[in-house]
Amino acid sequence: MLEQQIDALLKGPQYEIPQREKEELLLPLFRDLCRSMAESCPPYGRFLERLGTPIPNWCRLADIPPLPVSMFKYFELRAVPASQVVRELLSSSTTGTAPSRIFVDKTTAFRQARALAAVLKEHIGGSRRPYLVLDSPDSVPEGDRLTARGAAIRGIGNFASSVHYAFRTLPGGELTPDLAAIESFFATHASAHPLLFGFTYIVWTRFILEMEKRGLAFAASGATLLHSGGWKKLTSQAVSREDFSSRAAGVVGCPPAAILDFYGMVEQVGTVFVDCPAGYKHAPAFADFIVRAPCTMDPVAIGQEGLIEVLSVLPESYPGLALLTEDLATLIGSDDCPCGRKGRYFRFTKRVERTELRGCGDVFAQTKERL
Amino acid sequence: MRVTRFLPSGKTYTDSLTPLTEALIGQRSVLAGIPVATLLDLFDDFGRGLLQDPGTRAMDGIAFLSAWLRRSNLEAMLRLNLGGSPEFLDGFLPVGSMKLAARPRGLVSMWMAGNVPTLPLFSIVPALLAKNVCLVKLALENDEGMIPLLTVLSQSGLLPFLAVVWFDYQYQDLNEAMSRAADTRMMWGGAPALQAISALPRQDHCTDIAFGPKYSIGLLDRKRLERSEGLESVIAAFVRDIAAFDQRACSSPQTIFVEKNSRLTLREVAELFAAQFRRLPPKPSLDFYTTVRILNARAEWAIDARRDVIASGPEADWTICMDTDVSMKEAVQSRTVFLTEIETREQILPLITPRIQSVGIAFGDPADAEAFAGRATLRGVARCVRPGLMNGFESPWDGKLVASELVRWVSFKG
Numbered sequence: 001m002l003e004q005q006i007d008a009l010l011k012g013p014q015y016e017i018p019q020r021e022k023e024e025l026l027l028p029l030f031r032d033l034c035r036s037m038a039e040s041c042p043p044y045g046r047f048l049e050r051l052g053t054p055i056p057n058w059c060r061l062a063d064i065p066p067l068p069v070s071m072f073k074y075f076e077l078r079a080v081p082a083s084q085v086v087r088e089l090l091s092s093s094t095t096g097t098a099p100s101r102i103f104v105d106k107t108t109a110f111r112q113a114r115a116l117a118a119v120l121k122e123h124i125g126g127s128r129r130p131y132l133v134l135d136s137p138d139s140v141p142e143g144d145r146l147t148a149r150g151a152a153i154r155g156i157g158n159f160a161s162s163v164h165y166a167f168r169t170l171p172g173g174e175l176t177p178d179l180a181a182i183e184s185f186f187a188t189h190a191s192a193h194p195l196l197f198g199f200t201y202i203v204w205t206r207f208i209l210e211m212e213k214r215g216l217a218f219a220a221s222g223a224t225l226l227h228s229g230g231w232k233k234l235t236s237q238a239v240s241r242e243d244f245s246s247r248a249a250g251v252v253g254c255p256p257a258a259i260l261d262f263y264g265m266v267e268q269v270g271t272v273f274v275d276c277p278a279g280y281k282h283a284p285a286f287a288d289f290i291v292r293a294p295c296t297m298d299p300v301a302i303g304q305e306g307l308i309e310v311l312s313v314l315p316e317s318y319p320g321l322a323l324l325t326e327d328l329a330t331l332i333g334s335d336d337c338p339c340g341r342k343g344r345y346f347r348f349t350k351r352v353e354r355t356e357l358r359g360c361g362d363v364f365a366q367t368k369e370r371l
Numbered sequence: 372m373r374v375t376r377f378l379p380s381g382k383t384y385t386d387s388l389t390p391l392t393e394a395l396i397g398q399r400s401v402l403a404g405i406p407v408a409t410l411l412d413l414f415d416d417f418g419r420g421l422l423q424d425p426g427t428r429a430m431d432g433i434a435f436l437s438a439w440l441r442r443s444n445l446e447a448m449l450r451l452n453l454g455g456s457p458e459f460l461d462g463f464l465p466v467g468s469m470k471l472a473a474r475p476r477g478l479v480s481m482w483m484a485g486n487v488p489t490l491p492l493f494s495i496v497p498a499l500l501a502k503n504v505c506l507v508k509l510a511l512e513n514d515e516g517m518i519p520l521l522t523v524l525s526q527s528g529l530l531p532f533l534a535v536v537w538f539d540y541q542y543q544d545l546n547e548a549m550s551r552a553a554d555t556r557m558m559w560g561g562a563p564a565l566q567a568i569s570a571l572p573r574q575d576h577c578t579d580i581a582f583g584p585k586y587s588i589g590l591l592d593r594k595r596l597e598r599s600e601g602l603e604s605v606i607a608a609f610v611r612d613i614a615a616f617d618q619r620a621c622s623s624p625q626t627i628f629v630e631k632n633s634r635l636t637l638r639e640v641a642e643l644f645a646a647q648f649r650r651l652p653p654k655p656s657l658d659f660y661t662t663v664r665i666l667n668a669r670a671e672w673a674i675d676a677r678r679d680v681i682a683s684g685p686e687a688d689w690t691i692c693m694d695t696d697v698s699m700k701e702a703v704q705s706r707t708v709f710l711t712e713i714e715t716r717e718q719i720l721p722l723i724t725p726r727i728q729s730v731g732i733a734f735g736d737p738a739d740a741e742a743f744a745g746r747a748t749l750r751g752v753a754r755c756v757r758p759g760l761m762n763g764f765e766s767p768w769d770g771k772l773v774a775s776e777l778v779r780w781v782s783f784k785g
Contacts, residue, residue: 043676046673047674050673051685067670071671294658296686297686297687324663352659354660
């Protein structure tokens with residue numbers, strides 16, 4: 001029954017359900033999924049029991065206690081026997097802490113692949129296209145362990161008619177553009193509506209700036225460049241989203257509207273929030289998001305900033321159904337986006353920043369503070 | 372204009388600290404001529420004014436500050452700090468075969484932390500009583516509490532002897548100017564701030580008074596827990612200590628150790644704390660960073676089968692984390708307390724270092740409390756006090772008799 005409901009959500013149109021209807025559709029599904037997850041993953045069961053209200057009392061999606069994403073760094077949160085795990089996903093762990101470990105079984109992997117396809121189809125069409133990965137092949141190693149980068153590269157690869165890599169990894173681990181490969185890709189595929197994907201900071205530093213420095217620009221007017229990942233480093237370099245899109249478009253030779261940022265995370269592979277033509281992010285049919293106010297944790301009013309919670313029906317093998325991120329967004333509206341998509345929509349703002357002034361009683365000092 | 376100056380009339384802006392330090396140095400002789408008895412009266416009036424003025428009377432910590440400013444309290448502090456007689460500040464007094472006086476250091480530069488709105492006064496008042504002029508750098512430009520405090524202080528006529536400023540900490544030249552002008556540097560804050568200030572160039576004779584970083588704990592002993600009478604008020608007092616200054620003071624308890632006893636389980640003790648937390652008004656606001664830290668700590672304790680947690684609800688208002696891991700937990704602050712069950716208080720002594728500032732001690736037997744305080748202070752603790760008194764700034768603080776470090780002892784043998 002649950003599987004059929006999830007199947008229906010993945011098969012159907014992704015952005016046509018008005019918010020109220022979506023809430024009514026998803027709430028009973030999440031009740032069942034969370035109950036089942038609590039039984040198969042005792043740590044998650046304890047989390048719900050100790051910090052939530054009883055499941056039958058949940059009256060809205062916002063009543064589901066969101067699990068902080070960082071818990072995947074500290075605990076092995078698995079809802080299936082180890083023998084059923086077909087893939088282990090690892091976060092990039094840029095801050096030197098342990099990476100998140102996400103255990104994916106066959107069912108979850110299948111749902112994730114279908115979900116990503118269902119979402120991207122609505123933004124870039126369903127046909128397979130030549131795919132230029134703005135990364136190195138070393139980011140997608142063979143085997144069952146994948147990083148966030150590798151998982152995204154592989155996931156988008158489902159839309160590829162052929163896969164090409166734009167960078168090589170130098171012995172020290174640095175990425176360097178493979179100019180011959182890049183030029184050859186555009187020479188061969190520029191007119192075939194190519195698809196490009198990379199992590200935002202890598203795309204900026206290793207592709208856009210490097211091509212501009214070399215005076216290289218291409219003429220792939222039908223290309224689409226998807227990118228994802230943190231903006232923190234770009235913000236510190238005073239690069240706005242508009243700068244990024246217009247300069248990326250200048251290099252690729254496509255309109256700036258074909259440069260699409262998407263929000264997603266390794267803890268919810270397959271659930272991506274892609275820029276709509278109006279520049280906002282919508283939840284697909286099988287997922288939702290809630291922007292929560294600090295302290296009260298109430299859903300914010302339209303126009304206010306808050307912590308992003310992402311909800312997705314996809315995970316079966318790990319408790320990733322309702323996750324509280326450490327990212328901030330502004331809730332822009334609901335059911336009234338100029339792009340015509342239904343449901344709530346948001347604009348990503350930034351990661352939560354450490355508050356510098358915490359006084360003289362801030363830490364015990366021998367231990368390293370973590371967010 | 373990089374420097375914001377706080378005045379009763381509001382903020383003014385300048386680009387250099389030099390005119391301020393020159394003006395302050397010019398006032399040193401005027402301040403030196405005011406008898407200490409007059410200064411004590413002025414601060415007594417200031418304390419009363421704080422409770423009456425609509426701009427200050429509702430500030431966090433103002434009742435304590437007002438009580439601390441009472442003449443009797445400050446006079447006792449000076450007596451303790453200055454060899455029994457505050458009059459050493461006014462001139463030579465005979466001591467044996469010689470005469471001694473306590474002279475001001477000169478200009479005291481103060482770098483404040485941003486955690487306690489009334490904190491600057493606990494540095495400014497001893498410095499002015501010791502007849503030093505003060506250059507005070509606040510941690511926050513939007514420290515809106517300072518203007519009302521200065522407004523009330525202005526009625527005492529003491530404003531010419533201090534300048535309160537803010538500038539971005541990254542302006543190295545301004546920090547250096549402030550440091551070079553100082554005869555004493557007083558600094559409050561976390562380790563990075565103190566290290567950065569300590570490394571600034573200074574005059575050869577300049578002395579340093581540093582506060583922080585510190586961590587504070589509580590201890591509920593077996594005998595206290597086995598007697599129900601009065602326990603509720605002890606726990607209420609601990610909760611007041613936790614809630615004050617949003618648990619950001621160095622004296623705020625973060626981990627409270629609970630000795631095993633025959634009457635109450637750890638969970639039952641936690642429920643007693645929860646009942647007191649429920650009586651507090653909700654927090655008015657909270658930043659995203661602290662919200663995330665609270666929710667992460669809750670989840671970490673909820674998921675772990677060996678731990679437990681009680682929380683206010685979905686909102687990040689208050690949290691009680693329970694475990695049996697005998698350790699000092701990473702401070703989360705903002706009404707987040709860690710209750711750790713121990714077999715005996717002996718287990719926590721090895722954890723005590725000079726980084727522990729205050730221990731809130733709730734013991735059933737005063738003799739046990741004093742014996743524990745003797746051992747804990749030998750290991751580095753600065754204060755062992757009853758619950759409810761943990762945030763009460765007093766002398767000594769962090770092992771220092773502050774006013775005594777703000778004077779130069781001089782002698783005369785005529």
